[in-house]
Amino acid sequence: MTVNPLPRRPPPASDELLSSWIGRLARANHCSVEELCGYLGLGQGRVPEHINDLGQVGWARLCSAVQLTRREIAAMTLPDTTHLGVQYVSSDDFQSCASCAGQTPGLILRHWRFAWSLRCENCGQALVAKHPGDGISDRLRVRATRGAATMKAAVQANDLQRIRRFSLTLSVLKVLGLAYAAPLTSRSQMERFTALGAVDVCDTRPLLGAAILLHGNDKALRELRRVFPQHRGLIDRVHRLSLELDGRLPRKPLHQCNPVNQPDKVMSRPSRKMVSSEALNAARQAVSELGSNADRQALLVRADAIWKRQSCVRR
Ligand SMILES: [Zn+2]
Incomplete structure (x- = not known):
């Protein structure tokens, strides 16, 4: 079934999303998006955006109304992921x-x-x-x-x-x-x-990043083992690596690391989330500075230094 072409058809911009163009077509033709979707045979509900949203579309009607080919219309959708x-x-x-x-x-x-x-x-x-x-x-x-x-x-x-x-x-x-x-x-x-x-x-550096994230975080370790039982061997391997970090990363909780010459301040205890984030940032910076192929020991030492420096700067 074919229909008359829409009287006003602003051309789609390069890489424009189909739903974006349908909205602009509706405004150009002084109708609502719902009315236009009905005319185009797209039905009710969400304006199609993904390629699998077009499974039941009457292509002859749609192509006739907007004066584009099926391939051109499909190219304006998002992929199925x-x-x-x-x-x-x-x-x-x-x-x-x-x-x-x-x-x-x-x-x-x-x-x-x-x-x-x-x-x-x-x-x-x-x-x-x-x-x-x-x-x-x-x-x-x-x-x-x-x-x-x-x-x-x-x-x-x-x-x-x-x-x-x-x-x-x-x-x-x-x-x-x-x-x-x-x-x-x-x-x-x-x-x-x-x-x-x-x-x-x-x-x-997949293992190093995971090990630093897990360092001293037994609760997260248990949670990972529970959520990913099929990867228990890998998790245990990362855990062993995280244990090797002892002595290289600060043993003291960061909230106890007050500069000697400053008066004590009432400070909130950093959350585990914050500590993990800082550790990951330190690891990122170390890898960024030394390169992804650097020696593991050198990376750990550098990440340790960065972490200590950041924890003191933050205070
Ligand atoms: Zn732009």
Whole structure:
């Protein structure tokens, strides 16, 4: 069944998301999105965005109305990622380009929805998160940028082994309370950058990163063994490595590390989450400074020094 073409058809922008274009078509033709979806044969409910949302579409009607081919319409959708363990495509607008969205109201580009997109491919400006993070260090930004590139390459190469490793890493972050559901596309820039940074660490020094996270955290160790019984051997291996850190990382809890010549202050005890985050940051910085192929002992010594310095600077 074919229908008459829509009277007004603003051309889709390069890499525009299908739902974005349907919204702009509706405004151009002075009707609601719901009315337009009915005319296009898209039914009720959510405007299609993913390729599997178009399974029941009447293509002849849709192609006739918008004057595009089936291939061109399908290219405006997001891929189906349900078979992968890593959610790298967002189902909402967790970030956008202020410049492009300002020039074309309602515009949403496909790549803005991908976890690895940090810059707009249309204008080159940095994408803006819904909740921009304060205090994100330059090193974490570098780590996150590398992690984003790593993830993009793994997905494009369909490297299932690496993707599986990313998935496990993100699961560990969740168990440790450092990330929540879908951290790679989190609206919180800090959570997202932490997750992307973890992807980079797990790709370069997976065991060291996990060992530093687990150091002295018996509760997290028990939780990991409970959640991942099939990886008990690997968890025990990481645990042994974390035990080797004794004597290299500060034995004293960080909250006891007062500078000698300063009066005691009433300070809140750092949470385990904060300590783990600081340890991971120290590990990241050490790897960043010495390179991913550096000797393990040298990395541990350097991470130890960075951690001690940061804990005293913070106070
Ligand atoms: Zn842009």
